[in-house]
Amino acid sequence: MIQLTYDTEVEVGLISINHAILGLLSHKPMTGYDLKKLIQESSFLYWSGNNNQIYKALLELLNAGFVTNEVLHQDSSPSKKIYTVTSAGLDELRKWVLTPPEPPEFKKTFLIQLAWADLLNPDELNALLAGYEQEVRTQLLLLKGQAGSDHYVNEGNAKGITLWKLIHSNLISTYNNELTWLAELRHELGLT
């Protein structure tokens, strides 16, 4: 059987973590380690930010000519590679931002549990709902706690800061929507 592999040299359709990294680097040159922390802390960059993804993405961006790197040797610390976006990289970023958006995707395992909650008695159902509410509230607190941390990356760019605040408000409203739905659901099911 003939193996059909894709062209690895000329990347056409990069996947989005590469673009997210390109975007972060466009604000400020950084190391993979810096990117890792930013992605892990970010609420809307939904990847885990593990090494494998980031160092692989940086290699791909480098091979595609979208970034360059400069090695900094430091004593008493491992040397670091500081990545900077090239003008080709900026073009690519702009091009990607203009691509037709995809619909949002939701993974709500809780809804699947709820689908078979007719197996439970009222107390158990109540506990299940309370558990979900708890989780959602925790996410909301986390979001509000790191309110600044996301858009402080965006220093000095007023337009950018406004956008990042709007992104933040999107996430907040999404979680709040779960809470109001939960209240309606309790009402509908006649639970106290």
Added chain:
Amino acid sequence: MIQLTYDTEVEVGLISINHAILGLLSHKPMTGYDLKKLIQESSFLYWSGNNNQIYKALLELLNAGFVTNEVLHQDSSPSKKIYTVTSAGLDELRKWVLTPPEPPEFKKTFLIQLAWADLLNPDELNALLAGYEQEVRTQLLLLKGQAGSDHYVNEGNAKGITLWKLIHSNLISTYNNELTWLAELRHELGLT
């Protein structure tokens, strides 16, 4: 290097698609082919419903003793394996429904595009927003179109039907929330 593999015989923590399949089978014995169609059409069972997942899951459920199957030979059609939940399977399902819920997960690639939309001029930004609105509206129409198809699986169980309607309303409200957020965003950015 020593290979650390997990125990494949006694499954402890099955992943959720297995439980979803267990749940579907608890309503009615079915073939893998039937399950595939149900999952593909369902709005809240978020898997693609490809063969690989389903037939693998059915094998695992079978090995765990949560389902049994009966082979039906038919002429003028391939033979089918009809899977039925065992009482151990029902126990497992109930146990899983009671496990502490996880928070919902969102993948909104659009938000990442928006994060770097300061690279765009107003017309381009407008087009981007319109594209997202279009996608969300399409999802809403799809949802409303299949309004019945999801909970018709749940024949004859009043409690179950109510729950499935509530699940449906959760998804509707989630998409609607995106639309109201979009309106606020346009207002905030002073767009017509």
Added chain:
DNA sequence: GGTGTCATGTAAACAGTTACATGATTTT
């Protein structure tokens, strides 16, 4: 003396998607 930060990278496993393969029958 153990744990955490800085900084890079690799290995192995798990999860998920697309596409392939078969073969009879029905529909367009």
Added chain:
DNA sequence: AAAATCATGTAACTGTTTACATGACACC
């Protein structure tokens, strides 16, 4: 004549996570 439905399964690949590995320094 081509495409879709029924029905099972496999192969190959992509994507993602967890854990491993190194080594100096700082902190408790």
